[in-house]
Amino acid sequence: MKESLMEIVCCPMDKHDLELDADERDDGEIISGTLTCTDCGESYPIEDGIPNLLPPDMRDDA
Amino acid sequence: MKESLMEIVCCPMDKHDLELDADERDDGEIISGTLTCTDCGESYPIEDGIPNLLPPDMRDDA
Amino acid sequence: MSVREEFDAWAAEGREQGMEDRHWHTARPILARMPVEDGDTVLDLGTGSGYALRALRERGIGAAYGLDGSPEMARKADGYSEDDAVGFLVGDFDHLPFADGSIDHAFSMEAFYYANDPHHTLEEIRRVLKPGGTFYCAVNYYEENVASHGWQANIEIEMTRWDRSEYRDAFRDAGLHVAEQDNVPDREIEIPPASEFPHEEFDSREAMVERYRTWGTLLTVGVAP
Amino acid sequence: MSVREEFDAWAAEGREQGMEDRHWHTARPILARMPVEDGDTVLDLGTGSGYALRALRERGIGAAYGLDGSPEMARKADGYSEDDAVGFLVGDFDHLPFADGSIDHAFSMEAFYYANDPHHTLEEIRRVLKPGGTFYCAVNYYEENVASHGWQANIEIEMTRWDRSEYRDAFRDAGLHVAEQDNVPDREIEIPPASEFPHEEFDSREAMVERYRTWGTLLTVGVAP
Ligand SMILES: Nc1ncnc2c1ncn2[C@@H]1O[C@H](CSCC[C@H](N)C(=O)O)[C@@H](O)[C@H]1O
Ligand SMILES: Nc1ncnc2c1ncn2[C@@H]1O[C@H](CSCC[C@H](N)C(=O)O)[C@@H](O)[C@H]1O
Numbered sequence: 001m002k003e004s005l006m007e008i009v010c011c012p013m014d015k016h017d018l019e020l021d022a023d024e025r026d027d028g029e030i031i032s033g034t035l036t037c038t039d040c041g042e043s044y045p046i047e048d049g050i051p052n053l054l055p056p057d058m059r060d061d062a
Numbered sequence: 063m064k065e066s067l068m069e070i071v072c073c074p075m076d077k078h079d080l081e082l083d084a085d086e087r088d089d090g091e092i093i094s095g096t097l098t099c100t101d102c103g104e105s106y107p108i109e110d111g112i113p114n115l116l117p118p119d120m121r122d123d124a
Numbered sequence: 125m126s127v128r129e130e131f132d133a134w135a136a137e138g139r140e141q142g143m144e145d146r147h148w149h150t151a152r153p154i155l156a157r158m159p160v161e162d163g164d165t166v167l168d169l170g171t172g173s174g175y176a177l178r179a180l181r182e183r184g185i186g187a188a189y190g191l192d193g194s195p196e197m198a199r200k201a202d203g204y205s206e207d208d209a210v211g212f213l214v215g216d217f218d219h220l221p222f223a224d225g226s227i228d229h230a231f232s233m234e235a236f237y238y239a240n241d242p243h244h245t246l247e248e249i250r251r252v253l254k255p256g257g258t259f260y261c262a263v264n265y266y267e268e269n270v271a272s273h274g275w276q277a278n279i280e281i282e283m284t285r286w287d288r289s290e291y292r293d294a295f296r297d298a299g300l301h302v303a304e305q306d307n308v309p310d311r312e313i314e315i316p317p318a319s320e321f322p323h324e325e326f327d328s329r330e331a332m333v334e335r336y337r338t339w340g341t342l343l344t345v346g347v348a349p
Numbered sequence: 350m351s352v353r354e355e356f357d358a359w360a361a362e363g364r365e366q367g368m369e370d371r372h373w374h375t376a377r378p379i380l381a382r383m384p385v386e387d388g389d390t391v392l393d394l395g396t397g398s399g400y401a402l403r404a405l406r407e408r409g410i411g412a413a414y415g416l417d418g419s420p421e422m423a424r425k426a427d428g429y430s431e432d433d434a435v436g437f438l439v440g441d442f443d444h445l446p447f448a449d450g451s452i453d454h455a456f457s458m459e460a461f462y463y464a465n466d467p468h469h470t471l472e473e474i475r476r477v478l479k480p481g482g483t484f485y486c487a488v489n490y491y492e493e494n495v496a497s498h499g500w501q502a503n504i505e506i507e508m509t510r511w512d513r514s515e516y517r518d519a520f521r522d523a524g525l526h527v528a529e530q531d532n533v534p535d536r537e538i539e540i541p542p543a544s545e546f547p548h549e550e551f552d553s554r555e556a557m558v559e560r561y562r563t564w565g566t567l568l569t570v571g572v573a574p
Contacts, residue, residue, distance in 0.1 A: 001436055005414070005438075007451075008390065008447050009447060009448070010447060011446065012441065012446040015448070015449070028433075048424060050423050050427055050437055051438050051446075052420060052438075053438055053444075053446035054439055054444075055441060058441055066187070070165065070223050070226035071223070072222060072223045074215060074221040112198050112202055112214060113213050113214065115214060115215040115219075115221035116128070116216055120126065120127075120193075121214075156531065158529070159527040159528065256521075256574070258529075292384060292386075301572050302384040302481075303384065303529060303572050304382045304383070304483075305382065306381065306382045345528055347528050
């Protein structure tokens with residue numbers, strides 16, 4: 001994902017801002033890392049450059 | 063014209079309410095008469111059942 | 125020549141019927157898109173023969189008003205309609221005789237660009253629409269439709285020739301949201317084989333195809349906030 | 350079966366390409382109507398292969414985001430786009446991960462009716478749109494399109510089957526103005542001669558004509574006040 005996405009993205013649950021913690025970057029893209037809600041503290045993974053902002057229960061159920 | 067038109071029609075110049083003075087009616091229709099602005103006093107003719115709500119100068123120029 | 129004199133003359137010549145026949149090709153699919161409900165009050169600006177209101181009434185709207193700057197045109201339209209819920213008025217686009225927020229939806233086909241002050245006309249339309257009310261503005265005379273450019277030479281009234289983006293900008297300047305813009309093709313007009321050209325005002329078959337099938341009628345839909 | 354599992358499986362089978370090919374017939378004329386401007390931010394809900402955003406980018410929008418509930422689908426879409434201004438996210442229609450008023454226009458093709466709570470999805474869409482922003486909602490699965498009724502039997506996710514007026518009502522209930530509703534015909538699909546029927550799921554040529562040319566795709570356009 002591009003860092004510019006941070007301007008419009010928010011926590012899917014409570015709509016508060018997210019904080020970016022990038023593990024791996026490539027040419028301006030964030031390849032992996034974590035987005036953490038500044039309010040509820042829930043965190044969302046970025047994998048292969050794609051943030052997964054499903055509510056936690058929809059992300060984890062198998 | 064139907065009397066129900068009075069609910070939405072207004073003076074084209076100052077948008078104030080109009081007052082209906084019917085000369086001839088037929089089966090619920092007003093065939094001829096006058097619509098007079100309750101504010102500026104300008105009056106507009108109804109002829110053959112059709113109100114002429116052109117601004118006075120556009121109605122009268124030849 | 126005033127709008128009144130010009131179009132009184134058109135009405136006297138019976139030209140409203142030819143316009144209805146030709147404009148119906150694209151007016152029909154455009155009217156079909158309008159989100160009208162039972163009981164709505166709909167306004168047709170520059171109504172001509174009044175066909176658009178007769179068509180909308182078949183879908184069950186409550187009241188339909190056709191405004192036209194030509195008394196003779198309004199009389200013709202009145203003569204074509206037997207429907208108690210359809211009424212006609214003589215009036216001018218720049219001085220709409222309707223109360224603020226009194227209209228659910230407005231339509232106009234091949235008439236808007238005759239407005240003396242089209243920006244002010246859009247403000248008037250915004251004023252008379254209820255919140256959420258739409259203005260379906262359909263024109264064949266516009267910048268991208270090059271085949272229409274010659275029309276001005278045949279009429280003394282000054283016509284506004286905006287392009288697609290000028291329509292969007294003008295709607296927004298008047299406080300209308302732009303919900304849609306589309307070129308609606310005329311799929312019904314018969315286009316003769318290439319060997320029959322020149323035909324009407326078209327030098328080539330391609331020019332006629334471009335006029336009707338590619339450009340067609342420019343529709344801009346505004347929504348009152 | 351969850352949306353994620355179902356559509357991860359579709360992505361694994363490569364079904365996003367067949368959907369793109371078929372849906373493009375009506376998505377193309379629908380996307381053409383959207384009043385997007387240079388610099389706008391556009392959202393595609395249930396993006397599949399992401400073709401809608403690639404097409405809109407050719408018209409010059411600023412940023413394009415495709416949301417999909419299936420991580421595998423989002424990965425596929427990401428693989429099809431080389432464009433820096435196009436991004437994909439995994440997320441759910443009922444829990445949009447976008448700030449209030451952050452989106453200029455939204456589009457969705459053949460996806461909306463999978464929402465777990467479609468009324469809430471519409472509220473979410475209204476929330477994320479700027480004032481005057483549009484939601485172009487296109488579906489082939491709806492009440493009037495009887496040929497689509499059987500689709501529920503082939504999928505475990507519960508699908509919402511509204512009719513035209515239920516779409517209008519639901520948009521309004523969520524606070525969106527309804528600017529347009531239209532049945533957009535699929536004029537591109539090939540319909541074989543009557544002698545070749547039964548063909549696919551159609552018993553007769555008439556049934557296939559009705560499905561594609563008469564009903565086609567139901568488009569409802571909402572506008573945020
Ligand atoms: N400024 C103005 N105010 C009101 N009506 C006007 C006008 N300028 C032009 N008109 C009317 O607009 C009509 C244009 S001709 C189109 C008629 C009809 N809508 C159709 O599709 O066939 C004429 O009837 C003309 O009298
Ligand atoms: N609740 C939900 N939230 C997010 N995405 C969903 C969803 N339900 C279904 N989807 C996604 O919606 C898509 C429907 S298939 C349509 C894909 C594409 N718009 C096209 O026209 O071809 C799938 O990719 C599916 O994963």
